[in-house]
Amino acid sequence: MSHVPTKHGKVAVFTAGSWGTAFSIVLADAGNEVVLWARREELAREINEHHENPDYQPGVELPPAVSATSDVEKALHGADMVVLATPSQSLRAGLTEWAPHIEKDAVIVSLMKGVELGTLERMSEVIAQVTGAGPERIAVVSGPNLSPEIARREPAASVVACADEEVAKMIQHRIHSPAFRPYTSTDVLGCELGGAYKNVVGLAVGMAVGLGFGDNTTASVITRGLAETARLATALGANPLTLMGLAGLGDLVATCSSPLSRNRTFGEKLGQGMTTEEIYASTRQVAEGAKSCSSLLALARKTGIDAPIAEHVDAVVAGRMTAQEMMDSFIARDTKAEAD
Ligand SMILES: NC(=O)c1ccc[n+]([C@@H]2O[C@H](COP(=O)([O-])OP(=O)(O)OC[C@H]3O[C@@H](n4cnc5c(N)ncnc54)[C@H](O)[C@@H]3O)[C@@H](O)[C@H]2O)c1
Numbered sequence: 001m002s003h004v005p006t007k008h009g010k011v012a013v014f015t016a017g018s019w020g021t022a023f024s025i026v027l028a029d030a031g032n033e034v035v036l037w038a039r040r041e042e043l044a045r046e047i048n049e050h051h052e053n054p055d056y057q058p059g060v061e062l063p064p065a066v067s068a069t070s071d072v073e074k075a076l077h078g079a080d081m082v083v084l085a086t087p088s089q090s091l092r093a094g095l096t097e098w099a100p101h102i103e104k105d106a107v108i109v110s111l112m113k114g115v116e117l118g119t120l121e122r123m124s125e126v127i128a129q130v131t132g133a134g135p136e137r138i139a140v141v142s143g144p145n146l147s148p149e150i151a152r153r154e155p156a157a158s159v160v161a162c163a164d165e166e167v168a169k170m171i172q173h174r175i176h177s178p179a180f181r182p183y184t185s186t187d188v189l190g191c192e193l194g195g196a197y198k199n200v201v202g203l204a205v206g207m208a209v210g211l212g213f214g215d216n217t218t219a220s221v222i223t224r225g226l227a228e229t230a231r232l233a234t235a236l237g238a239n240p241l242t243l244m245g246l247a248g249l250g251d252l253v254a255t256c257s258s259p260l261s262r263n264r265t266f267g268e269k270l271g272q273g274m275t276t277e278e279i280y281a282s283t284r285q286v287a288e289g290a291k292s293c294s295s296l297l298a299l300a301r302k303t304g305i306d307a308p309i310a311e312h313v314d315a316v317v318a319g320r321m322t323a324q325e326m327m328d329s330f331i332a333r334d335t336k337a338e339a340d
């Protein structure tokens, strides 16, 4: 059945990185007017003049409904939806600057997949604290959505989660494009933890690939990674079915199987023997799991949950263990029942 785009309102997207730019195409294709905020004025100018973001989605033509600005007030004026896509560890600082200019009834949608270091807060919690918005104004979009594929309009599905189901439905309508199919959920916590944890599992799978191991190894890590994710998320109140859905298993499969994933690639480089510092120096794009392994591990410990994958990935990223030692240690762990 064909999708008929309807005319919607203005959406402000912070910021013009890989996912913000790709998601602006979804939003425009779904009938929204989109303003991308770029930190650098020259990038905003480039986007407006050439309808392309050469830094984060080179070669992709942006629809006419997408424009860019480096002016925060201009981006947010009249926007009834604000979409946030920064690295998770930068959200609090950025949002503190932007929040005073957000329209008072605007809904705020997080596209981020991480947990804040130190506070151990999920992005929706950071948004609530910084903006004062209630749960009915805060939503999350999460699923198997590698940005280069979304930017090429390859078909994909995702989940839009909000504590208020009617708001989730409204956002679903606003982001349903010919190539992008959103499902609703009220399980914000489950979607956020699924999204953050899959990055850590993606790092471990990447390490296995970098070490030269095949599909038995990666499937074992993926499956135990899903068990670990579900253990923590359900202990914190998530619906177990969320972890079996697009924001859990779906995203885990996309991230762990795709060479496009920055987390899997980061892990692959660790597996090949590069250090974390060398990898950071080789790319400016974010691999959220390299930071969130530490916050998720701390969250698991605080919750009294066994989290061997987060623990080992954190040790490798911090240089306390090699990728090979991690794999050896996974196999040598005390044996137990699968369901435990
Ligand atoms: N790229 C994807 O395929 C994808 C898909 C789904 C979710 N995500 C999530 O979206 C979030 C953003 O990822 P991305 O891929 O767009 O990252 P990216 O590295 O491509 O872009 C990050 C953007 O944030 C900006 N930025 C960096 N530091 C900042 C700061 N201190 N203050 C304000 N802005 C800052 C950068 O200028 C850039 O525009 C992450 O949480 C990621 O897990 C990414």
Ligand SMILES: O=P(O)(O)OC[C@H](O)CO
Pocket (backbone or CB within 6 Å): 113, 143, 144, 145, 146, 147, 199, 202, 251, 254, 255, 260, 261, 262, 263, 264, 286, 287, 288
């Ligand atoms: O490139 P990654 O590893 O950040 O993954 C991107 C998306 O989260 C995949 O859904």
